[in-house]
Amino acid sequence: MTALLSVKELTISFPVGGVSLLPRRRRVIQAVQDVSFDIAPGETLALVGESGCGKTTAGRATAGLYKAPKGTVSFRGQDIFNLPRASRKPVRRAIQMVFQDPFSSLDPRMTVFEILSEPLKINRMGSAREIRERVQDLIGQVGLPADSLNRYPHEFSGGQRQRIAIARALAPEPELIVADEPLSALDVSVQSQVLNLLGALKRERGLSYLFISHDLAAVHHIADRVAVMYLGRLVEIAGRDALFANPRHPYTQGLLAAVPRIGQGRRKRTLIAGDLPSPLAVPSGCAFHPRCPLAQEICRRERPELKTHSDVAHLTACHFAERKEAA
Amino acid sequence: MRSNRLESEPGPSRLASPLALEVDGLSVDFSSHEGNKRVVDGVSYAIARGQTLGVVGESGCGKSMTALALLGLVPKQGCVTGRISVSGQGLSEIAIDEWPEIRGKRIAMVFQEPMTALNPAMRIGDQIAEVLHLHEGLSWKEARERAVEELRLVGIPSPAERANAYPHQLSGGMRQRVVIAMALACRPDVLIADEPTTALDVTIQAQILELMQRLQDEIGMAVQFISHNLAVVSEIADDVIVMYAGQIVERASADELFSNPLHPYTQGLIATLPKIENRQDELPVIPGMVPRLDGTLKGCRFAGRCVKADSECHALIPVLRSISPGHDVACHKVRP
Known part of the structure; x- marks a missing residue:
């Protein structure tokens, strides 16, 4: 292709x-x-x-x-x-x-x-x-x-x-x-x-x-x-x-769960907590970690690469992309 | 079901009425050099305490014009007729200077765009305190303290500090929480929410819907939830009315309406939505456009776009009538 x-x-x-006079600031x-x-x-x-x-x-x-x-x-x-x-x-x-x-x-x-x-x-x-x-x-x-x-x-x-x-x-x-x-x-x-x-x-x-x-x-x-x-x-x-x-990233999962659908009635929603952080202060490591239900220490430290897992056409940037599939 | 109750209860007393809002034969007309336009035409409904009506x-x-009529906010050129009562108290006859007693205290409104609903030059705590100061007669100090509590109620983190923030310092979702806090500060009988989540992202929309349901459980107000988004309405409403060209064309419980829509317009609206669980290559469409609301329109207002329409539909106006218990439809082609 x-x-x-x-x-x-x-x-x-x-x-x-x-415009600032001090460009480095x-x-x-x-x-x-x-x-x-x-x-x-x-x-x-x-x-x-x-x-x-x-x-x-x-x-x-x-x-x-x-x-x-x-x-x-x-x-x-x-x-x-x-x-x-x-x-x-x-x-x-x-x-x-x-x-x-x-x-x-x-x-x-x-x-x-x-x-x-x-x-x-x-x-x-x-x-x-x-x-x-x-x-x-x-x-x-x-x-x-x-x-x-x-x-x-x-x-x-x-x-x-x-x-x-x-x-x-x-x-x-x-x-x-x-x-x-x-x-x-x-x-x-x-x-x-x-x-x-x-x-x-x-x-x-x-x-x-x-x-x-x-x-x-x-x-x-x-x-x-x-x-x-x-x-x-x-x-x-x-x-x-x-x-x-089969969404693998917890953000995608949350996004899909938040979509309102006809025929579900009043339901308990699974919510992504919090707001989108300011793009001026992007969180360290994985930018999604402050809102992520799965976040661990590694998520704060290291930014996950966007990479394939079991399916070559499916790329995910999450330290726990594999684990969720097993779950 | 609710419409039956409305008819069988002539003039309920204010305290005894379980109905927080009753609207009977509400019409709004605008006249201009082009003639008279009836933008809301004979709308009747009622909402009980603790219930949500989706529109x-x-x-x-x-x-939206229906909502503005409830708050006495129809532009001056407009002519409002019909009967509106809040917890049994009629609003139709009240004088203009009495509106502030009702608006904000008995009926409150949440608008679509939280940035334009808030005063950009005023701290959010002061904006909420102002409502309490005016309506509840609290001193400014007490009102400020209550404002912080109201911010806590709508889930704003560290409310005491946030009360000093200006609207631009908050995200869209937080601003909408502030608007909701303001609307609910006086514990109104009726909350009108006009597209409250339309300007928000889906994850924030889910948070706001969750918040509104929780507050309704706690405060017990009636909610009129206006939205073009059928899926949102299906998730939050107990009952739903579908409006077309100023008229109610169908009314039923949310479960009934979305599982068994009877009016061709409702059926069309639901069918046109792309559905994640059932993908079709070609989406059904409703042909044509909404008609012009001038005096020349005869018969059913949807007839020009309706596949089932015949000569009867073009000549006679269909009335909203009960097809099965709790399910009313205004269509010549739908029979009990």
């Missing part, structure tokens, strides 16, 4: 607290640390975790929205941060993004036609007539009414706007779409429509997705593999069924 |  996208040891940090947030994953052609990888875990930052880096962080992101073998001028546009064309909020990700002063034709014009994908035909096509594919082209985003509902954003991402015929919480601003009945649309596009065009979400039910629906992040690091990555049926 | 529906279904 050759990877379409390969992320290796990606590390991204942001300075906080404004400047505090730094490590938003993403040492994150590695691959996405195969046609595969959907979901990146899950709670707010502040770095999933959005990792996703944006994958789409090339940050300049030269540490580590590499390669697309079809080319490092996207060090591209020769000539191959910048083709690679950027091939990776597109869909953002969370369809109210702020569309320019309110552009018509739907202008929004959808802009990426085609930038990438010189055809004559004016071809572009018009292509835009007509896209509108149909995402299930928007044919008379949408001359209307403005405010005339559409949230679900329809997200369809416009998806059509815009599809316009330059990408191979990978980075979708950052594409459902969370939408109503329940509209979420299923958008999930179905993403699924259909994947089947018909062989698209790959990096699907960033905190909604584990939606992730289970759409993902082939799932990566769980906690405080900037990957703690577990596995195939969907393996992860949901 | 589900999508944006624009009127679930």
